[in-house]
Amino acid sequence: MLLLTCPNCGDRNVSEFRFGGELSSRPKDPSALSDAEWANYLYMRNNVMDAQTEWWHHNVGCGLWFLAERHTRTNEVIKTYPYVKRET
Amino acid sequence: MSIQLIRQAFNGNRPPQRMWHSHELKEQYDVVIIGGGAHGLACAYYLAKEHGITDVAVLEKSYIGAGGSGRNTAIVRSNYLTPEGVRFYDESVKIYEQLSDELNFNVMFSQRGHLTLAHTDGGVNTMRRRAEVNQIEGVDSRLIFPDEIKNLCPYLDVSDHPRYPILAALYHPPGGIIRHDAVVWGYAHQADVRGVHIHQNTEVTGIKVKRGKVTGVETTRGHIKTGTVLNATAGWASTITSMVGINLPLTTIPLQACVTEPLKPFLDVVVVSGSLHVYISQTDRGELVMGASVDPFSSYSMAGSLTFLEGIAGHVLELFPSLSHVRILRQWAGICEMPPDYSPIMGFTPVDGFLIDVGWGTYGFKASPIAGKTLAELIATGKTPTLIAPFRLSRFEENELVGEKGAAAVGH
Numbered sequence: 001m002l003l004l005t006c007p008n009c010g011d012r013n014v015s016e017f018r019f020g021g022e023l024s025s026r027p028k029d030p031s032a033l034s035d036a037e038w039a040n041y042l043y044m045r046n047n048v049m050d051a052q053t054e055w056w057h058h059n060v061g062c063g064l065w066f067l068a069e070r071h072t073r074t075n076e077v078i079k080t081y082p083y084v085k086r087e088t
Numbered sequence: 089m090s091i092q093l094i095r096q097a098f099n100g101n102r103p104p105q106r107m108w109h110s111h112e113l114k115e116q117y118d119v120v121i122i123g124g125g126a127h128g129l130a131c132a133y134y135l136a137k138e139h140g141i142t143d144v145a146v147l148e149k150s151y152i153g154a155g156g157s158g159r160n161t162a163i164v165r166s167n168y169l170t171p172e173g174v175r176f177y178d179e180s181v182k183i184y185e186q187l188s189d190e191l192n193f194n195v196m197f198s199q200r201g202h203l204t205l206a207h208t209d210g211g212v213n214t215m216r217r218r219a220e221v222n223q224i225e226g227v228d229s230r231l232i233f234p235d236e237i238k239n240l241c242p243y244l245d246v247s248d249h250p251r252y253p254i255l256a257a258l259y260h261p262p263g264g265i266i267r268h269d270a271v272v273w274g275y276a277h278q279a280d281v282r283g284v285h286i287h288q289n290t291e292v293t294g295i296k297v298k299r300g301k302v303t304g305v306e307t308t309r310g311h312i313k314t315g316t317v318l319n320a321t322a323g324w325a326s327t328i329t330s331m332v333g334i335n336l337p338l339t340t341i342p343l344q345a346c347v348t349e350p351l352k353p354f355l356d357v358v359v360v361s362g363s364l365h366v367y368i369s370q371t372d373r374g375e376l377v378m379g380a381s382v383d384p385f386s387s388y389s390m391a392g393s394l395t396f397l398e399g400i401a402g403h404v405l406e407l408f409p410s411l412s413h414v415r416i417l418r419q420w421a422g423i424c425e426m427p428p429d430y431s432p433i434m435g436f437t438p439v440d441g442f443l444i445d446v447g448w449g450t451y452g453f454k455a456s457p458i459a460g461k462t463l464a465e466l467i468a469t470g471k472t473p474t475l476i477a478p479f480r481l482s483r484f485e486e487n488e489l490v491g492e493k494g495a496a497a498v499g500h
Contacts, residue, residue, distance in 0.1 A: 042428075045339050073387075
């Protein structure tokens with residue numbers, strides 16, 4: 001993977017971006033969690049060898065945090081798109 | 089060894105005996121070890137030798153030593169930051185010192201000394217702390233300053249000209265380099281002699297669990313019944329563990345290294361710089377082996393990158409300006425499963441009979457003997473040895489992390 005597509009700026013060298021780890025969901029009520037559930041949120045990762053939805057930050061460009069779907073075996077980027085907060 | 093050599097000389101052109109053999113996959117094994125690297129093979133060897141458990145299968149999806157065991161930069165040391173880490177890795181160094189005798193195979197362990205450079209006040213403080221912890225645990229390790237560094241390594245630029253001048257170094261005389269393939273082959277041979285089955289080109293595709301207990305392993309060559317499975321697959325650990333429905337606190341990230349054309353011997357010690365993200369040593373063939381920190385994003389791909397080469401070349405020239413004419417011969421990558429606290433995760437899991445030996449990040453090879461030995465004891469006795477108790481999986485929810493980042497990240 002040499003290029004990554006920023007939703008604002010288009011195709012850019014991957015060195016312009018910072019990797020932000022796989023996408024996980026925040027607990028709705030952190031104070032209600034047990035120690036095990038909290039550790040699960042903080043530390044445990046799926047770490048798949050497959051398509052992975054993950055965070056990227058265009059840190060030397062527009063500064064946008066966005067999502068990418070990338071295959072972690074081949075580094076092929078399937079798509080990139082801005083994060084939209086879902087109402088739950 | 090020498091008698092064997094003489095006998096070989098009179099044997100004419102007959103090839104030497106195979107160091108390990110191929111076997112048919114049996115229907116059942118007492119213990120199945122997934123991953124034929126130094127860790128898996130060491131564990132199989134100690135199970136057979138010290139506990140008499142010989143009905144063991146080591147499953148390797150490729151050839152033995154194809155993963156991290158054959159891709160690391162072969163540095164062995166024990167000058168870690170936490171008392172738990174220092175104790176553990178020092179046992180490993182002690183086993184390595186005797187390993188050629190024990191395996192009857194020359195692993196070429198060269199204890200040439202290990203220098204970790206500090207370029208900032210913060211770096212010097214960390215080195216001072218490491219030296220204190222090391223000395224309390226009985227490890228030979230001390231802080232030295234540019235005049236002594238210059239004596240140990242005359243070609244190193246210790247002047248105040250570089251952007252990050254060298255202020256001090258942690259000197260660890262027992263540290264050094266080893267022939268990593270020989271460690272893998274030696275363990276494989278001695279395990280094979282004792283009846284362990286090494287199955288290469290045998291990939292695990294599933295693990296059978298019934299009522300919370302492991303009952304078998306599915307492979308590309310058929311089904312195996314077993315009650316005990318050890319996951320020693322390093323970079324691929326999460327893909328195996330997900331087969332029993334457990335998540336681990338691991339992220340797999342590639343780590344790259346490269347080697348230069350051979351030069352006359354000029355570098356006696358292993359030189360490491362955390363600030364410059366580089367470690368460098370000279371092999372017995374004269375090549376310089378150099379490694380860096382992990383890649384900037386997670387991946388299971390083992391492709392090298394030009395970004396890495398450019399980065400490491402710049403950093404090495406900061407330390408050794410005289411190497412500017414030297415050419416790179418080849419580069420490669422291995423994959424490392426990074427835990428949040430840079431300490432391994434070893435022992436039991438919530439699934440009965442499923443054990444893990446993972447979280448080896450960028451520092452797994454140097455721990456192979458002691459990891460194999462302690463896990464063999466755990467499998468044979470069912471009790472966690474005190475040496476590896478701090479590295480249990482439950483430490484994350486108990487909030488008892490073993491923070492080793494200061495000594496493990498770019499500390500090879």
